[in-house]
Amino acid sequence: MTLALLAALSNAHAADAPMLPATTSDQVPQRLAVLAAPKSAAERAPVQxxxxxxxxxxxxxDAKPAVxxxxxxWQETDGAALxxxxxxxxxxxxxxxRVSPVTGAAKVSADSVRISRAGRAVRAAKRTDAAQLQSAGLAVGEGTAAVQLADEAGAGHYAVQVAQARGRYVVHVxxxxxxxxLLAALSHDHGLAGTSREVVVDLQRGDTRLKAQGGALLVAPSGRSWPLNLKAGDDGRLRAAVSLPSDxxxxxxxxWEVQVFAGDGEIQRDARTAIAVAQPTAKLDGGYRFDAAKLSFDLPLRAASPGRYEVRGTLYATGPGRALRPVAIAHSARWLDGGAGRxxxxxxxxxxxxGYGAPYELRDVELNDQSRLAPVERRQRVARIAR
Structure with a gap:
């Protein structure tokens, strides 16, 4: 039996080495979700x-989410109030x-929107109808109208009036x-169903933090929503736990969206920030097998749901000054019907x-459920190869 064949057999039966311990910032499934196979057609040919x-x-x-x-x-209202x-x-x-009719409400023309202050009409610098807003790239419905107040119309309270309004409307200021x-930021822009993230909300006037109250909603792509409880912290900012429902x-x-609403009792501000929520349909199985000749990492995983799964990672190698630097990125994807796979x-x-070579590290490893567009697992460091 040749040495090459012996080496191949040795690699085939070698035990997996354990992955490096996960950090607190890693996203690692603690349970697996059983879902039906995706209804849409998915590519099944392996790619590497x-x-x-x-x-x-x-x-x-894994950059920090944007602030x-x-x-x-925005304010919802009805025709009687307008x-x-x-x-x-x-x-x-x-x-x-901007005044936008909800489905079934009477359309609003730009000339029909009257702005007044203490009973006196206020001059508009510009009036814009739905066609003009759409040509400017805004996704607005038919019958929407916008008015810009003139420069002499300073801070204060105004009345927005539409004499022929009927039905429900959304008024955007x-x-x-x-x-x-208003500044709003999530602790992470991705998470697993059944886990929790945090949203932090800060209302400021210039560089001065305002004492604010507010509320928030977690909204799924289907439109289903869950209320979030914003509470003021010792630093004056508002915080809420964002519990990502498992059901x-x-x-x-x-x-998904986290929608926040905050004000100081006089001025209101709203914001929306996005989060990718994944059902834990699969997980890396805690080990790896390194092939020095091929410079490859064979990763076991366990899938509870059929789907196309992709793993990507960054190889760090040792170079001048014995410093580890990123030298390559690899992707690999394949279909799994469920159960164990690699x-x-x-x-x-x-x-x-x-000038680069061993020791190596495999870092920034992601497991994605491509058939459901879901980031399932993320680990900063997976393996260290001494030689």
Missing amino acids: FSWALDPNAALTS IESREY QRGLDIATSAPGALI FEPRSEVR AGEQPPGL IELAFDRAQLAK
């Missing part, structure tokens, strides 16, 4: 590829006010020149930059 990285270039992995900034709010004059509050000149802004049922593909992340030695 990799590409080289510049080891000296900066690499960002959403808002100078606007006929009387709906009260709104502004904090700066040049406010934009946007103040591009206001110093009052949400099958949802259409798409991002996915190989194969790198190419030809992609290694000159």
Whole structure:
């Protein structure tokens, strides 16, 4: 028996080495969800590829979610309130006010929107109808109208009146020149059903934090929503635990939203931020098998639901100064009917930059359920290979 054959047999029967311990910021399923096979057609042919990285270039992995900034709010109302004059509050000149009919409500023309203050009409700098808003790229419905207040219309309370209003409407107030802004940020922009994240809300006037109260909703792609309890912390910011329900049922593909509403009793601000919520349909099974000749990592996984699963990861190699630097990224995807399986992340030695080699680390590993567009597992560090 040749040495090559002996080596192949040895690799085939080698036990998996354990993955490095997960960190508190890793996303690791603690349970598995059994879902039906996706109804839409999914690619079943396996795919595997990799590409080289510049080891000296900066690499960002699992970046912090963006901080959403808002100078606007929305208010639902009805035709009777608009006929009387709906009260709104502004904090700066040049406010934009948009009136949108809900399905079945009477359409609104730009000329029919009357703005007054203390019973006196206020001049509009600009009036815009639905066609003009749509041509500007705004996704508004027919019968929507917008009015921009003139510069002499400063901060204060105004009445928005539409004499022929009938039905339900949404009034949107946007103040591009206001110093009052709401900042909202999630602790993570992804999570597993059945786990929890946090949203932090800060209402400011310039650089001064305002004492605020508010509320929030978690909204699924289906439109189903769950209330969130915003509470003021010692630093004056509002916080809420975002519990991602495990019993949400099958949802259409798409991002979930955390919608927040906060005000200081005079000025209101609303914001929306997105989060990817995944059912834990599979998980990496805690080990790996490294093939030095192929420069590949064979990863066992366990799937509770049929689907197409993808693993991606970044190879770090040791270079000048004995520093570990990112040198390549690999992707691999295949269909699994359920149960145990393996996915190989194969790198190419030809992609290694000159002067780079062992020790290696496999970092920034993700397991994605491609058939459900769901990020299932994320680990910062998976394996360290000494030689």
